[in-house]
Amino acid sequence: MPLRIDVITIFPDYFAPLQLSLMGKAQQSGLVTIAIHDLREFTSDRHRSVDDTPYGGGAGMVMTPEPWGQAIDAVVTDQSTLIVPTPAGKLFSQPVAAELAHSTHLIFACGRYEGIDQRVVEYYRPRIDVRELSIGDYVLAGGDVATLAMIEASVRLVPGVLGNPESLVEESHQLPGVEYPSYTKPPTWRGLDVPEVLLSGHHDQIARWRAEQSTIRTTHNRPDLLPGS
Numbered sequence: 563m564p565l566r567i568d569v570i571t572i573f574p575d576y577f578a579p580l581q582l583s584l585m586g587k588a589q590q591s592g593l594v595t596i597a598i599h600d601l602r603e604f605t606s607d608r609h610r611s612v613d614d615t616p617y618g619g620g621a622g623m624v625m626t627p628e629p630w631g632q633a634i635d636a637v638v639t640d641q642s643t644l645i646v647p648t649p650a651g652k653l654f655s656q657p658v659a660a661e662l663a664h665s666t667h668l669i670f671a672c673g674r675y676e677g678i679d680q681r682v683v684e685y686y687r688p689r690i691d692v693r694e695l696s697i698g699d700y701v702l703a704g705g706d707v708a709t710l711a712m713i714e715a716s717v718r719l720v721p722g723v724l725g726n727p728e729s730l731v732e733e734s735h736q737l738p739g740v741e742y743p744s745y746t747k748p749p750t751w752r753g754l755d756v757p758e759v760l761l762s763g764h765h766d767q768i769a770r771w772r773a774e775q776s777t778i779r780t781t782h783n784r785p786d787l788l789p790g791s
């Protein structure tokens with residue numbers, strides 16, 4: 563049963579990259595199906611409006627609930643998980659990506675402006691799994707880039723999408739800490755040599771060196787990922 567993904571957005575063109583590379587191959591192979599829906603197709607006024615002023619005042623505009631209700635109703639089933647990207651969401655992570663990769667149907671609601679009327683979340687929460695997710699502690703202009711990131715991180719974990727599942731084992735955020743540095747040909751580049759141990763053929767020494775490099779890199783770049791931190 564392929565993973566089905568429906569993306570609802572006012573900027574469908576943001577999702578053209580999903581036809582390329584690994585994401586494109588995943589769709590061609592039938593492991594994943596991705597459909598992009600223009601929210602404005604679900605409006606009923608001649609201006610195809612999707613936003614209005616916020617109750618309680620404040621800067622910016624808020625996305626009105628009805629177009630979202632019409633759009634989500636058009637694709638939702640009782641197997642759906644509704645993902646709402648928002649700076650206020652729980653942090654998206656590799657474990658969350660793995661959960662989404664094993665879902666049946668994902669609906670991504672890509673908001674813009676100051677976000678989507680909260681009643682959309684409130685309406686669907688008693689009916690289906692609803693997850694408000696953030697990709698990090700910075701503010702984007704909308705949910706589209708976050709959705710692209712979450713789709714790519716999740717779809718690559720769908721069994722069969724990656725040619726060599728081995729490559730999933732050693733990458734960052736699978737194992738504790740970050741991954742070791744990588745090198746390839748040429749053995750010397752602009753006077754810089756590849757670490758000799760990697761050319762030695764001594765697999766135990768290489769494994770030990772890589773473990774040391776992972777710890778050094780994690781300590782320097784992501785001490786928060788060190789065991790016991």
Ligand SMILES: N#Cc1c(-c2ccc3ccn(Cc4ccccn4)c3c2)n[nH]c1N
Pocket residue numbers: 647648649651672673674675676677678695696697698699700701702703704705706708
């Ligand atoms: N995921 C995620 C996000 C977002 C995100 C997601 C959806 C929307 C819909 C509108 N905006 C703009 C906006 C600006 C200010 C306050 C609220 N909203 C979004 C931003 N920003 N940063 C993340 N990690």
